[in-house]
Amino acid sequence: MNGQDWKGRIIFHVDMNSFYASVESNHDSSLVGKPLAIAGNPKERRGIVVTASYEAREYGVKTTMPVWQALKKCPNLIIRPPDFNKYRAVSAELFHFLEEYTDLVEPVSIDEGYMDVTSTFKERNVLNMAEEIQNRLYKELGLPSSIGIAPSKFLAKMASDMKKPLGITVLRKRELSQKLWPLPVEDMHGIGAKTAEKLKMLNIYTIGDLASYSSDSLKGRFGVMGQKLHERANGIDYRDVDPESAKEVKSVGSSTTMSVDIDQKQELLNVIWMLSEKVEARLKQKQVCSANFQITIRYSNRKTITRSKKLLNPLFTKEDIHTQAADLLERYWDGEAVRLLGITGLEVIPITDAYKQLDLFSYKKDIQDANLSDTISELTNKYGKHILKKGHRNNES
Structure with a gap:
């Protein structure tokens, strides 16, 4: 195809x-292959299951199920509270990956x-x-x-x-009659339980029933939503994939999985430098900077840690990013073999909105560094990264 x-x-x-269950299993390998549920207030049996691993689902554990009921269905169910900071960090990695x-x-x-x-x-x-x-x-x-x-x-x-x-x-449009239309109307994306009940009152039980129903009648009964549902059921959807429709950019980063696990510090620092270059390029592409950089370290046993450091001033050059990431590696790497490294700029802001507590001796250098960095980027983008080579300062007077 x-x-x-x-x-x-x-x-x-x-x-x-x-x-959520997958992220928890990645951070704790003892959870792999076991029935696991992420639930609010797990110590209180009144908590609700947010999500469950597929091993737990085999026992009948479902999302929104009360914890007491989930434990009744699966007595050996492992329950962990949600850690949304952890999930957001992995989500950022996910979308940076797709942008490749x-x-x-x-x-x-x-x-x-x-x-x-x-x-x-x-x-x-x-x-x-x-x-x-x-x-x-x-x-x-x-x-x-x-x-x-x-x-x-x-x-x-x-x-x-x-x-x-x-x-x-x-799923192609010509396959709708075989793959889509036989499905129950409540399985259609955009139709909730209440809408499904109203549709069934009109003898609309399948997506095919909805597709063949009068569009004008649906619009009269449900307004513009009825017309949209009719169009969707017939495979009509002209919406573009729009990166800007999501919330504003909140993080920019890059990660890489090594071809072999690395336990040598200098080799890890070399990877940090490569990632710093990529993060700088993405920050500039999006015209943002960050004063909060995070490093992700995944070990060979899949244990994953994320550590971040907030700074007084926002950064966007690879040299500064490398300095911060290398410091985080120095402080938090436990010496074990590393499978994946990642660097992410969190809480990014537009470069035009960034400010610094500049003093008389630093502001001119800051401006020069920013201008030089932009000039180098323009040259390497136009002529290739080998156009500029390091020189040696002549110390002769």
Whole structure:
């Protein structure tokens, strides 16, 4: 299934499987393969299950289920409280990863997003690309995922839900009658329980029933939403994948999984430098800077730590980023072999909004450094990174 086989757009919906549970298992390898639930107030049996691993789901544990009921279904269920700071950090890694494939990435929640790969991979085999993304997400970030492939956002979302976990599903408009229309109307994205009940009162029980129902009647009953539901059921969805539709950029980073685990400090520092260059390039591309840099260290046993450091002044050059990241590595690396390293600028702000507590002796140098950095970037972008070479200062008077 090559890119040229598609006459229209190629949209991916990438959805993590049991995201919170997967993140917890990555941080604590003793949880791998065990029934696990993330729940609010787990010590109080009144807590609610936020998500559950697939091992727990086999026992009937479901999202929004009370903890007491989940324990009744699965007495050996492991329950952990949610750690949203941890999940947000991994989510940032996830979307930085997807941006390696295309700039058109639209996050829609902490663990799912759309990718428009039409122009970027017009000549690539679409299924091979999806498999590569899925395999790398699992291998490098420890995140199982399902991917829907379709000519629109709605159909891609429906496709990703059709096979979980670790599914890849293609849904074309010509396949709606076989793959989409037989599904219960409540399975349709955008239809809640109350709307489903109202539709059933009109003898609309399947998505196919909705697709064949009068559009004018649906609009008269449900307003503009009724018309939209009718269009979606017929595969009509012209919405673009819009990176700007999500909230403003809050973090910029880069991570890499080593081909072999590294336990030598200098080699890790070399990786830190490479990542600092990438983060600088992305910060400049988005015209933002950060005064809060985070390092992610994943060890060979998959134990993962994230540590950050807040600074007085925002940074955006690779030299400054490297200094901060190297300091964090020095302070928090335990000497064990490292599988993955990452650097992320948190709480980013537009460069135009950044300010510094400048003194008389530093402001001119700051301006010169910023201008020089921009000039170097322009030259390397135009002529290649080898256009500039380090020279030696002549100390002769």
